[in-house]
Amino acid sequence: MKNRLERVKERIKETAIACNRPVKSIRLVAVSKTMPAEVVREAIEAGVTDLGENYIQEAKEKVHALATYPATWHFIGHLQSNKAKYAVRLFDLIHSVDSLKLAKELDKFAGKIDKIQSILIQVNVAREDSKSGVYVEGTVQLLREISRLENISVKGLMTMPPYFNAPEKVRPFFAALRELRDQIIKEAIPNVSMDELSMGMTGDFEAAIEEGATMVRIGTAIFGGRR
Ligand SMILES: *Cc1c(COP(=O)(O)O)cnc(C)c1O
Numbered sequence: 385m386k387n388r389l390e391r392v393k394e395r396i397k398e399t400a401i402a403c404n405r406p407v408k409s410i411r412l413v414a415v416s417k418t419m420p421a422e423v424v425r426e427a428i429e430a431g432v433t434d435l436g437e438n439y440i441q442e443a444k445e446k447v448h449a450l451a452t453y454p455a456t457w458h459f460i461g462h463l464q465s466n467k468a469k470y471a472v473r474l475f476d477l478i479h480s481v482d483s484l485k486l487a488k489e490l491d492k493f494a495g496k497i498d499k500i501q502s503i504l505i506q507v508n509v510a511r512e513d514s515k516s517g518v519y520v521e522g523t524v525q526l527l528r529e530i531s532r533l534e535n536i537s538v539k540g541l542m543t544m545p546p547y548f549n550a551p552e553k554v555r556p557f558f559a560a561l562r563e564l565r566d567q568i569i570k571e572a573i574p575n576v577s578m579d580e581l582s583m584g585m586t587g588d589f590e591a592a593i594e595e596g597a598t599m600v601r602i603g604t605a606i607f608g609g610r611r
Contacts, residue, residue, distance in 0.1 A: 385423070385607060386430040389414075392605050393431075399593045410593055413458050413582075415603030417442065418610045421449040427606065428453045436460040436601050440467045440474070447474045460542075460582075460601055462516045469493045472501055479504045479542040479582050479601075482518045487530045494535035501535060504542040504582055507564060509557045515544055520564055524571055531575045540580030540598070541565055551591035558583050558595035565596075 393412065400407045415436040416424045424435060424446055433454075437443035438461030447457055459475040468489035471478055481487050481503045494501040505527065508517030518526050523541075530536060541564065545557035565578045584592025584600040592600055603610065 385426060388608070389427065389430050389432065389606050392602055395590065396593065396600065399590045403594050405593070409598060411599045413460070413599050413601045414606050415460065415585075415601050416446070416607065417461070417603065419607050421446045423607065425450055425453070428455055432606075434458060434599075436479075436603075437475075438462075440470045443474055444470065458599075458601075465489045472497065472499060477502045477504065477539065479599075480506045480516060481530070482506045482508075482516050482526075484526060484529045487533055487536055491533035491535045499535065500537050502537050502539050503530075504540050504580060505530075505538060506542045506544070507561060509543050509560045509564075510546045512546060517543065520560065523564060524568060524573075527568060527571075527573050527576050531573050538576045540578050540582065541568075542582035542599075545583070545588075547587070549587060551588040554588045555591045555595060558588075558592050558597065562596040 396410055397407050400410055411434055413434045413436040414427055414432045417438040434456045436458040456476045459471050459478045463471055463480050465486050472490055472493040490501050506517040507523055508515050508519055511519055541561055543561045545554040548554055561583055565581055569578050580598045581596050582599040584597045586602050586604040589600040589602055
């Protein structure tokens with residue numbers, strides 16, 4: 385795993401250099417879903433600082449088992465409003481907020497523990513029925529509503545493009561997310577920052593970096609195949 389991790393870091397670095405971006409402007413989120421705590425611990429010891437999880441129950445066990453390690457935890461899966469309470473306790477950044485209802489629940493539980501919860505807005509750029517996320521044209525309105533919530537801090541956008549197994553086919557969706565980000569910046573919505581673009585996975589992270597990703601979410605290339 386250490387070798388695979390080093391290789392991924394090397395590829396991130398090479399891509400950043402090739403497109404004139406500072407290597408440090410790209411954060412590697414190691415997606416550890418389905419991996420046991422032991423494996424996650426190895427990853428942290430090998431230098432992983434950020435971990436991505438998709439399921440609350442599974443993440444809870446790992447976050448607690450690894451509480452003494454200095455890791456940043458990202459929630460990247462679909463989040464149901466009735467799990468908001470746990471998500472707020474466990475995660476530093478929630479990438480997958482796509483409704484006011486969910487944001488309000490997160491705001492409520494964050495308030496109860498005196499936390500400002502950082503979130504990203506998940507955008508369904510390709511308008512796929514099977515995917516979560518707000519449509520591009522609904523994003524500004526959603527942001528205006530969420531920006532009024534006191535215990536929520538929006539940091540940017542996330543997307544999961546259609547899987548084509550061909551980075552050049554997903555590139556337009558990454559570019560569209562970046563363009564949406566630029567448009568939102570012009571709206572200057574109070575309490576909303578657009579520093580982060582979470583996009584790119586094992587099959588397409590180089591294209592995502594070229595299109596402006598600040599966070600790449602990589603599982604398979606680091607941990608190997610999932611069961
Ligand atoms: C599983 C997952 C990833 C990582 O996928 P890999 O192809 O294994 O790198 C990234 N983002 C989300 C939202 C995921 O669910």
